[in-house]
Amino acid sequence: MMKKDVLDFIHAAILRILSDEAGATPQVDEKTPLLGKGGVLSSLMLVELMLALEDYCTENNRRFTWTHDSMMSAKNSPYQTIGSLAEYICSLPTLGQEE
Amino acid sequence: MAERHVVITGISGGVGRHLAARAMQEGYGVTGLCRTPPADLPCETLACDVAKADQVADCFARLRHVPLWGVINAAGIASMNLAVTTPPETMRRIVEVNLLGTMYCSAQAGRLLARRKGGRIINFSSIAVALGLEGESAYVAAKAGVEGFTRAFSREMSAWGVTVNAVAPGPIPTQLTAKVPQSKLDALVERQVIRRQCALDDVWQTVRWLLDDASCMISGQCLHVGGV
Numbered sequence: 108m109m110k111k112d113v114l115d116f117i118h119a120a121i122l123r124i125l126s127d128e129a130g131a132t133p134q135v136d137e138k139t140p141l142l143g144k145g146g147v148l149s150s151l152m153l154v155e156l157m158l159a160l161e162d163y164c165t166e167n168n169r170r171f172t173w174t175h176d177s178m179m180s181a182k183n184s185p186y187q188t189i190g191s192l193a194e195y196i197c198s199l200p201t202l203g204q205e206e
Numbered sequence: 207m208a209e210r211h212v213v214i215t216g217i218s219g220g221v222g223r224h225l226a227a228r229a230m231q232e233g234y235g236v237t238g239l240c241r242t243p244p245a246d247l248p249c250e251t252l253a254c255d256v257a258k259a260d261q262v263a264d265c266f267a268r269l270r271h272v273p274l275w276g277v278i279n280a281a282g283i284a285s286m287n288l289a290v291t292t293p294p295e296t297m298r299r300i301v302e303v304n305l306l307g308t309m310y311c312s313a314q315a316g317r318l319l320a321r322r323k324g325g326r327i328i329n330f331s332s333i334a335v336a337l338g339l340e341g342e343s344a345y346v347a348a349k350a351g352v353e354g355f356t357r358a359f360s361r362e363m364s365a366w367g368v369t370v371n372a373v374a375p376g377p378i379p380t381q382l383t384a385k386v387p388q389s390k391l392d393a394l395v396e397r398q399v400i401r402r403q404c405a406l407d408d409v410w411q412t413v414r415w416l417l418d419d420a421s422c423m424i425s426g427q428c429l430h431v432g433g434v
């Protein structure tokens with residue numbers, strides 16, 4: 108998977124999720140935080156994004172397990188920004204080629 | 207394929223088997239989960255120990271493309287024993303199957319139902335919780351956990367149109383109660399509001415309503431079949 112494709116998918120998914128809510132849609136880019144201060148998604152919206160990414164990864168023959176403890180607690184959590192999440196998705200091995 | 211599909215855990219037990227048969231009669235598609243599926247079940251079955259999160263995840267991954275409407279967490283085990291004489295391994299297994307099994311299946315089903323923006327999660331508790339039944343401390347602890355989980359998880363799933371409820375029947379004629387002396391069962395039934403032993407179909411009628419669109423405003427509740 109190419110990072111640009113993943114970023115485009117995440118961007119489109121976030122806009123779709125945010126469009127369900129009333130109010131102005133914020134600008135999002137690669138550096139936009141997903142969680143915490145400056146984050147654009149509520150916890151429920153983040154779940155919707157994860158579900159969409161899970162489907163996207165399945166379609167691309169990857170397994171995205173987004174509930175590992177390490178995903179939420181590590182300093183280098185992929186959830187920090189949209190860019191770090193895209194990089195993490197790109198790093199997932201193709202199914203059948205895992206180490 | 208049926209328009210609405212339900213997953214029933216503990217399909218090899220008396221309750222799970224009955225619910226599966228009745229759900230199929232009502233037109234639901236049914237997939238049953240249990241550790242070792244018997245050959246005589248009328249529905250599709252998947253081998254799954256609900257206490258193993260990875261097995262549960264694998265089973266629900268296989269159900270991604272069915273029109274999932276609900277999960278009925280009927281898998282359960284009990285050990286009629288005083289807490290002071292219950293081996294730790296038995297306590298652990300009771301909590302794993304009754305509580306963690308319910309949580310694992312609910313979470314996996316919740317992901318699929320959230321995508322579909324609607325559905326039903328029906329958990330199983332017991333009259334033993336409300337009565338604080340002596341000789342079932344570990345079972346009561348696990349089922350009380352199920353009731354707490356049901357209340358909290360219902361709020362988490364509400365935004366997606368998914369209701370989460372628990373059914374807490376009095377003693378039902380199944381393998382789980384087969385070794386309990388009739389005098390004890392009678393005494394338990396005497397403590398219910400409705401003083402007769404629950405039949406399997408009493409449970410189904412409650413589950414049936416919870417599965418139905420008519421129950422869409424009921425969530426986070428524990429319904430006591432037989433009354434307490």
